[in-house]
Amino acid sequence: MDKAIQLEKLAKTYGRRRGLVDLTLDVERGEVFGYLGPNGAGKSTTIRLLLDLIRPSGGRATVLGLDPRGDAVELHRRIGYLAGDFTVDGRQTVRECLTFLAALRGGVPERRIDALAERLGLEPAPRIRSLSKGNRQKVGLVQAFMHQPELLILDEPTSGLDPLVQHVFLDLVREARADGRTVFMSSHVMSEVQAVADRVAIIREGRLVTVDTVAALRERAVRTVELHFDGPAPAEEFRRLPGVTEVEVDGSRLRCRIAGSPDALVKTAARYTVTGLLCEEPDLEELFFTYYRNGAGHDDRVAA
Numbered sequence: 001m002d003k004a005i006q007l008e009k010l011a012k013t014y015g016r017r018r019g020l021v022d023l024t025l026d027v028e029r030g031e032v033f034g035y036l037g038p039n040g041a042g043k044s045t046t047i048r049l050l051l052d053l054i055r056p057s058g059g060r061a062t063v064l065g066l067d068p069r070g071d072a073v074e075l076h077r078r079i080g081y082l083a084g085d086f087t088v089d090g091r092q093t094v095r096e097c098l099t100f101l102a103a104l105r106g107g108v109p110e111r112r113i114d115a116l117a118e119r120l121g122l123e124p125a126p127r128i129r130s131l132s133k134g135n136r137q138k139v140g141l142v143q144a145f146m147h148q149p150e151l152l153i154l155d156e157p158t159s160g161l162d163p164l165v166q167h168v169f170l171d172l173v174r175e176a177r178a179d180g181r182t183v184f185m186s187s188h189v190m191s192e193v194q195a196v197a198d199r200v201a202i203i204r205e206g207r208l209v210t211v212d213t214v215a216a217l218r219e220r221a222v223r224t225v226e227l228h229f230d231g232p233a234p235a236e237e238f239r240r241l242p243g244v245t246e247v248e249v250d251g252s253r254l255r256c257r258i259a260g261s262p263d264a265l266v267k268t269a270a271r272y273t274v275t276g277l278l279c280e281e282p283d284l285e286e287l288f289f290t291y292y293r294n295g296a297g298h299d300d301r302v303a304a
């Protein structure tokens with residue numbers, strides 16, 4: 001079957017400014033794909049290219065097997081899109097706005113709109129212009145999900161949402177995946193994406209830095225380990241191990257950071273009597289920031 005999204009050397013320049021550089025990437029049908037990068041990385045540029053809101057300077061994008069340019073009308077029907085700068089007519093009430101957008105999509109059962117609004121805690125009566133940023137974002141989410149599109153393209157979907165509503169949003173994403181739909185969502189926060197995504201791409205300065213499953217990223221991430229021994233902790237042995245940093249010793253307790261496989265650390269510890277062990281969840285946010293800052297670990301395989 002076609003991929004949900006297929007990008008081949010997709011490029012965009014704004015005059016002499018870089019937007020996106022030769023981006024090659026596939027998104028499978030039925031997966032939740034997180035698209036991460038700092039401000040100005042090129043996330044919105046990519047999304048606008050997928051929707052033919054802007055035109056590429058080079059390369060190709062295929063969405064649901066179609067050409068975003070030639071098949072724009074069909075694609076807009078089959079896609080749920082939330083823009084990063086979602087704006088609608090401020091004079092309409094929430095209900096009027098959603099009814100109008102539903103009509104543009106060929107009609108959506110009212111109870112489905114109501115159910116989504118209720119789950120997100122969105123009142124139908126107020127005028128759009130009186131809404132807070134978070135409540136406007138909820139309108140954006142309802143209109144993206146309401147026609148149960150086969151592909152959801154969401155640009156910074158949780159921006160402005162409180163943690164409770166963020167949870168509801170993540171549930172909606174999981175439900176979409178359970179129905180076999182595809183979700184492509186951009187973010188600059190790893191934590192919300194790792195909670196729901198199957199795979200994550202990180203872009204920086206218009207280029208793909210890495211793409212991998214969340215599970216594999218977790219394996220690559222740095223974790224903190226604390227070991228308790230029945231005698232003085234053998235600090236020097238641990239300092240010599242590959243991937244081990246920041247070794248701190250306090251009597252019989254040793255704390256360190258480990259990147260990658262913990263195998264050598266476990267085998268070294270096993271030569272002593274270990275009375276306690278604590279291993280913290282890997283910090284993906286930190287891994288993400290490493291990519292942010294210097295593109296460390298640049299992975300050429302990703303473009304294959």
Ligand SMILES: Nc1ncnc2c1ncn2[C@@H]1O[C@H](COP(=O)(O)OP(=O)(O)OP(=O)(O)O)[C@@H](O)[C@H]1O
Binds near residue numbers: 018084
């Ligand atoms: N209309 C435009 N004209 C000129 N440069 C632009 C335009 N839109 C984007 N850019 C530039 O392209 C680069 C990528 O921007 P883009 O908005 O795609 O990033 P982003 O990852 O979505 O960032 P953010 O998280 O801030 O929304 C930036 O350097 C930006 O300044």
